[in-house]
Amino acid sequence: MSGTSHEKSTTDSPNTSDIDIPSSTHEWSPHLIDKLGIRIFKEDVLKIILKRWCLLRLSSKSLSKVDTLVSACDFKFDYDAIENIPERKGKFEKLRKKWSPDENQVLTLKLHKNESIVNMDWLIVKLHELSFCLHSIITEMPKRAVSEQKYCTLFEKFLQLFCFNTLSPPFITTEKTLILGRTISSQADIICSRLDTSSDRPIICVCETISEKEDVLSPPRKKMKSDIQDTSGTEEPSQQSNPSSRLNTEDPNLWTQHIANLLVHLDKSFRYDGILGITMDKSWVRFTYLEVSETTMKKIKETPANSLDSLNIEESERPLFCYSKPYNYLCRDDRKIIFNALMLIKKMQSDYEKVY
Structure with missing residues (x-):
């Protein structure tokens, strides 16, 4: 995969084996993402949907x-x-x-x-x-x-607008899963679901707010080799006003709680080895995707929190998290891209359910 890696000093990073695992994803620190060995990439939104999440190939x-x-x-x-x-x-x-x-x-x-x-x-x-x-x-x-x-x-x-079945509080229940031997809970702001919400895997997409009020003063996270890469190509930024300073940054601290939320919801995802997400900051949205193989997720669930620094997994087995640039749905040009992404997701969902 092409891209430019951005590494920072890890001199001040604490030993992740000494960090407690909070029961709520809202309290997670960036060091827990290091412990799980998650790779973080910026990527084009259409690549995320058509190549990463991709329920099936569209003609x-x-x-x-x-x-x-x-x-x-x-x-x-x-x-x-x-x-x-x-x-x-x-x-x-x-x-x-x-x-x-x-x-x-x-x-x-x-x-x-x-x-x-x-x-x-x-x-x-x-x-x-x-x-x-x-x-x-x-x-x-x-x-x-x-x-x-x-x-x-x-x-x-x-x-x-595109016939997604959505759930929002108070209709969203708190989800729980096992991570590093601990039961972790999380609740999304919006869930795009299949019509049968009682099915084993009803979730199409998990949406949540990432706002300025969240704690952005977390200590710098330890970067692993090739942790952060930009594979989004030469896409030009929007000519409209910028999103908030926090959403406009490429700081991996931004993604800690969102990644944790996606991990918790992964067992309910429409796709077995990955889950699609969307983050919201006022009228700005990003599309995200977390991919975790079945064998790696098993290790994530069962490895004790007090084990060595990170999971014992091969480089190719490390979880992958992708995020797009931010788009403003009030802006006409940005909205075309958002609508394109949503229609592609809906088309794949509809065609997939016809076949399976």
């Missing part, structure tokens, strides 16, 4: 149809932050029109109504809900700040 015809539907959902709404949306007080209709398909887009959506990606009637209803939520938020500003929960609700509406 060129299917990929072309997804591209057509992405164009049909290229709505005019285009801002870099909720605070910069000018429509306020009684201008809901103007806002709603910016989220509505034009005549040609409607025709395209109707022609592809059997693709199991976009349902025209459902899409219009969900776009109305999305516009209503946004209008409610901006009419309350600046008197009332936009809460983390409101951003979660907005993104859940985005997921529902």
Whole structure:
């Protein structure tokens, strides 16, 4: 795998065998990620979905149809932050029109109504809900700040545009699994699930908020060789405003709790050896993927926490965590990429369930 490795000094890193294993993923430190030997890579979002997670290979015809539907959902709404949306007080209709398909887009959506990606009637209803939520938020500003929960609700509406079955609190239960001989618990902010939530592996994607209020003053984590690589190619950054300083950093400390959450949910993942994730910071999102082989996961569960520094596994067996650059779903250009990714996930899910 190509990419540039970024290594930092490990002089001040404590011995991970002396670190306790918290029962909640919210309390995990970066050193626990070292102990598990997890490799961290930045990668292009489409590579994450089409090559890493990849439930099945999509034909060129299917990929072309997804591209057509992405164009049909290229709505005019285009801002870099909720605070910069000018429509306020009684201008809901103007806002709603910016989220509505034009005549040609409607025709395209109707022609592809059997693709199991976009349902025209459902899409219009969900776009109305999305516009209503946004209008409610901006009419309350600046008197009332936009809460983390409101951003979660907005993104859940985005997921529902493409018929994802979503769960959010209080409908999400706390998941538990064995890690390093200890029972670890975690709760996601949003779960994309198969319709049968009682199945052994119902989870399509785990979404959670990574916000500025989380502790970013963790001690520097010990880097293993080739731990952090950038395989995302030469993709140009968004021309819109940057996300928060924390989401815009490549600091591996950022990913500690998210990786831990994905580990806890892995046993319920639609794909046996990997789990898809999305992180949220206001209107910015990243796509992530954690891949752990069955034999490695067995060692992760059963190896005692007080064992040697890291798991006794070969380099090729080490877990792999990938993350994309951040995208802003309020920005038109970024939203095309997000919609493309979501439609590809939905298309794979639908086709996979038809075969299996």
